[in-house]
Amino acid sequence: MSAKQKILIEAAKLIHTKGFNNTSIQDILDIASVTKSNFYYHFDSKEQLGFEVLTGRMQWFYGRVIEPSLDNPALNPLQRIYAFLDGILALGTSPLGELGCPFGNLAQEMSAIHEPLRQALSAFFRAGADRLEHCFEEGKQAGIFREQLPSSQIAEFVLAQTQGMFLLRKTHKDPQIMERNIDMLHQLIEGWLTHEGKQATNRQEEIRETLPEPKTEGFE
Amino acid sequence: MSAKQKILIEAAKLIHTKGFNNTSIQDILDIASVTKSNFYYHFDSKEQLGFEVLTGRMQWFYGRVIEPSLDNPALNPLQRIYAFLDGILALGTSPLGELGCPFGNLAQEMSAIHEPLRQALSAFFRAGADRLEHCFEEGKQAGIFREQLPSSQIAEFVLAQTQGMFLLRKTHKDPQIMERNIDMLHQLIEGWLTHEGKQATNRQEEIRETLPEPKTEGFE
DNA sequence: TGAGTAGTACTGACTGGTTGGTCCTAATGA
DNA sequence: TCATTAGGACCAACCAGTCAGTACTACTCA
Structure with a gap:
C-alpha cells in the first residue's frame, strides 16, 4: 500500500x-x-486532503449502500427503498455508526465555515435525495405509492430522518435507535404512503438473496 | 453587563x-x-466554559420553544405538539437556523470525544423526547391519536426528524427545508397518527393567540 | 555503455504562528 | 475592603506548511 x-x-x-x-x-x-x-x-494542503477523503467516502458509500439498493435495477422501487433503509440500518448499527454518519458529521462541522466543502456535501445529499425521489416517483407510476405528497418532499424527509437517527444514535450511544427509527420509516411507508395491499411480502428474505457482499475496503 | x-x-x-x-x-x-x-x-477552563454555555443554551431553548409549547398547560396535547413544531420551524427559518441546531452541532462534534458533554446532551435530548412522548400518550388517552405505535418511538422519530432537517437546512442553505419537513410532520400526524375527525381546526390561529412573545436574550 | 537527465517518492530540519493556561502586579468601583 | 478587572509576560505544546536534499528508477544520447 x-x-x-x-x-x-x-x-x-x-x-x-x-x-x-x-x-x-x-x-x-x-x-x-x-x-x-x-x-x-x-x-498541497490539509484542505486538499479533506476533499480527497470526502471523495473516497462517497465512493465507499456508493459501493456499500447505494449500488446494491437505489441503483440496483433488479429491484422494484419499493424494494430499492427498503434495501436503502437496510443499508443505512447496517451502517448505523455497526461499530462505525457509533461515530455518526461521516457525511452528516462533516456537513455539520464545515458547512458554516467552508463554502466549497459545503457545496460538495450539499451536492452529495441532493444526489441521494434525487435517487430516493426517483424511486418514489416510479412507485407512484407503478401504483405502489399514494399520490398525495410530492416525491421530492418524501425523499427529503426520509433523508433528514436518516441523518437525525445517526445523530441520536451517536449521542445516546444506542444502536437500537437506528432499528426503531428505520422501523418507523417502514411503518410510515407501509401504513401511510403505500396503497393497501401493495406491500412487498417476505421483504427481508427477498432482499437478502439479491444483495451481494459489498466490496469495501479501508474505510471501516 | x-x-x-x-x-x-x-x-x-x-x-x-x-x-x-x-x-x-x-x-x-x-x-x-x-x-x-x-x-x-x-x-477554570475552556471545558467549564463549554458546560456553562450549554446550560445557558438549554435555558434559552426552554424559554423560547419548550415552555410555550410542550410545557404549556393551556394547550391540549395536539396543540402542544404543533406549537413545538412551530417553535422549531421559527428557529430553523431564522438567521440562526443557518448555523444548524446548537445542540445537534455540539452533540455531533463532541459526543465521540468528550464523554461528560455527550452525557449532558444525551440527557437534554431525552428530556425533549420524554415531553413529546408524554403529549402523544396523553393524546392517545384523549382519543386523539391512534394506539398502534409506541409513543416513545413516535417521539424519538419526531425528534430525530427535527435534527435531520436542521442539518439539511444548514448544508443546503435553504430555510424552506424546515418548512417542507415540518409540513411533512404535520401531514404525518394528521394523516396517519391521528384518528379521523380529531384534527384541531384553525390550528394556526389558535396557537398564535396563546403564545406569548418569548423572553430570550443574548443567544440570538 | 555510461554520463546525464527527469521524474517520483521520501527525509530531517526548520518556520512563524497559535493555543490553553499560569503567574504576578496594579487599578477600579461599590 | 474586597470582588472584579486589566495588563503583561511567559510557558510548553501544538499547528499547517516550507526547504534543501537523498535515493532510486528509467530514459536518452553521444
Whole structure:
C-alpha cells in the first residue's frame, strides 16, 4: 500500500472520529507512519486532503449502500427503498455508526465555515435525495405509492430522518435507535404512503438473496 | 453587563458558528473585549466554559420553544405538539437556523470525544423526547391519536426528524427545508397518527393567540 | 555503455504562528 | 475592603506548511 493510500485511509478514520479541524496532520501521520514532508509531496494542503477523503467516502458509500439498493435495477422501487433503509440500518448499527454518519458529521462541522466543502456535501445529499425521489416517483407510476405528497418532499424527509437517527444514535450511544427509527420509516411507508395491499411480502428474505457482499475496503 | 455574561453570550454565538474546538478562547475574548486573565478569573477552563454555555443554551431553548409549547398547560396535547413544531420551524427559518441546531452541532462534534458533554446532551435530548412522548400518550388517552405505535418511538422519530432537517437546512442553505419537513410532520400526524375527525381546526390561529412573545436574550 | 537527465517518492530540519493556561502586579468601583 | 478587572509576560505544546536534499528508477544520447 502506497503512502498516499495509507494517509487517505487513516485520515478518513480519524476525521470521522474527531472531526476535520480537530484532526491534525501529525495525528494522521503518526498512525500512517508517514513523514510530513511526504504528506506535502502528495497533497498541497490539509484542505486538499479533506476533499480527497470526502471523495473516497462517497465512493465507499456508493459501493456499500447505494449500488446494491437505489441503483440496483433488479429491484422494484419499493424494494430499492427498503434495501436503502437496510443499508443505512447496517451502517448505523455497526461499530462505525457509533461515530455518526461521516457525511452528516462533516456537513455539520464545515458547512458554516467552508463554502466549497459545503457545496460538495450539499451536492452529495441532493444526489441521494434525487435517487430516493426517483424511486418514489416510479412507485407512484407503478401504483405502489399514494399520490398525495410530492416525491421530492418524501425523499427529503426520509433523508433528514436518516441523518437525525445517526445523530441520536451517536449521542445516546444506542444502536437500537437506528432499528426503531428505520422501523418507523417502514411503518410510515407501509401504513401511510403505500396503497393497501401493495406491500412487498417476505421483504427481508427477498432482499437478502439479491444483495451481494459489498466490496469495501479501508474505510471501516 | 458583566464580563462573565459577555463572555458567555459571545462564546455561545461563536461556538454555534464554528464549533467548540474550532473556537479559541482568544476569539471569544476579542469579541467580548475581556482579557484572558479575567476569563480565568471566572472560568477554570475552556471545558467549564463549554458546560456553562450549554446550560445557558438549554435555558434559552426552554424559554423560547419548550415552555410555550410542550410545557404549556393551556394547550391540549395536539396543540402542544404543533406549537413545538412551530417553535422549531421559527428557529430553523431564522438567521440562526443557518448555523444548524446548537445542540445537534455540539452533540455531533463532541459526543465521540468528550464523554461528560455527550452525557449532558444525551440527557437534554431525552428530556425533549420524554415531553413529546408524554403529549402523544396523553393524546392517545384523549382519543386523539391512534394506539398502534409506541409513543416513545413516535417521539424519538419526531425528534430525530427535527435534527435531520436542521442539518439539511444548514448544508443546503435553504430555510424552506424546515418548512417542507415540518409540513411533512404535520401531514404525518394528521394523516396517519391521528384518528379521523380529531384534527384541531384553525390550528394556526389558535396557537398564535396563546403564545406569548418569548423572553430570550443574548443567544440570538 | 555510461554520463546525464527527469521524474517520483521520501527525509530531517526548520518556520512563524497559535493555543490553553499560569503567574504576578496594579487599578477600579461599590 | 474586597470582588472584579486589566495588563503583561511567559510557558510548553501544538499547528499547517516550507526547504534543501537523498535515493532510486528509467530514459536518452553521444
